[in-house]
Amino acid sequence: MRNDRALMVASQSRYVDAKDWQGHSARHPRYLPMHAINNLNHILFLLLNAGAATPHWWIDVAVFVANDLVYGVPVLLLGLWLAGGQSRRTAALQAFAIAMVALAANQVIGMVWYQPRPFVSGLGHTWTAHVADASFPSDHLTLFTSIGLGLLFGGLKRVGLATILVGLLVGWARIYVGLHFPLDMAGSLMVAAVCGAVVVPSWRHIGVAWTLCLERIYRRLLARPIAWGLLRA
Numbered sequence: 001m002r003n004d005r006a007l008m009v010a011s012q013s014r015y016v017d018a019k020d021w022q023g024h025s026a027r028h029p030r031y032l033p034m035h036a037i038n039n040l041n042h043i044l045f046l047l048l049n050a051g052a053a054t055p056h057w058w059i060d061v062a063v064f065v066a067n068d069l070v071y072g073v074p075v076l077l078l079g080l081w082l083a084g085g086q087s088r089r090t091a092a093l094q095a096f097a098i099a100m101v102a103l104a105a106n107q108v109i110g111m112v113w114y115q116p117r118p119f120v121s122g123l124g125h126t127w128t129a130h131v132a133d134a135s136f137p138s139d140h141l142t143l144f145t146s147i148g149l150g151l152l153f154g155g156l157k158r159v160g161l162a163t164i165l166v167g168l169l170v171g172w173a174r175i176y177v178g179l180h181f182p183l184d185m186a187g188s189l190m191v192a193a194v195c196g197a198v199v200v201p202s203w204r205h206i207g208v209a210w211t212l213c214l215e216r217i218y219r220r221l222l223a224r225p226i227a228w229g230l231l232r233a
Helices: 002-012 018-027 031-048 056-082 086-112 139-153 157-176 182-221 223-227
Strands: none
Touching: 031 157, 031 182, 056 086, 056 139, 056 157, 086 139, 086 182, 139 157, 139 182, 157 182, 182 223
């Protein structure tokens, strides 16, 4: 079913390859000095985007990575909290705070500087359905990078680095299946880095207090499972 839908979406898209796009620039020389970055962005997208000859099973893998790995993020944060330990919980909350600030920044950027997705511009092949909202920056990579940075600076270096690496894989997949441009991913990395630079210094002063406050609420709401030894206090 997913393959049929993807092929239908792809067949409805106006496919433009990298050579066509370069030819467009050659026919309109003033395009390059005005939109050199945008031109390069489109060319890179067309080089990375999955073509019509791509095996269906590989498209399914890419769609899964692009759309479904993100559900592992809340599971990761919940797991860190339930694992116990003030340092883990403080790091998880810091990561969550950075992610919320960064995703809010993405919404503002999308409203102020709307950039259409590739399929809206008629570029490449689109292998999964998506609403035609702002393409820049990518919320998925912003989320993974923000969480990863929060954990990294919270002392969970291996988990944080692994989260960022998974995020980069997700970012590649979302370009591959036709949902984002490469520049969207670069923007996500910048947004996450800036928001991390803002939140981390503040969290050093308020993080422990917030963690203790939420721990009290957690212990009160789940007192029985904690008393039974099902959850860590």
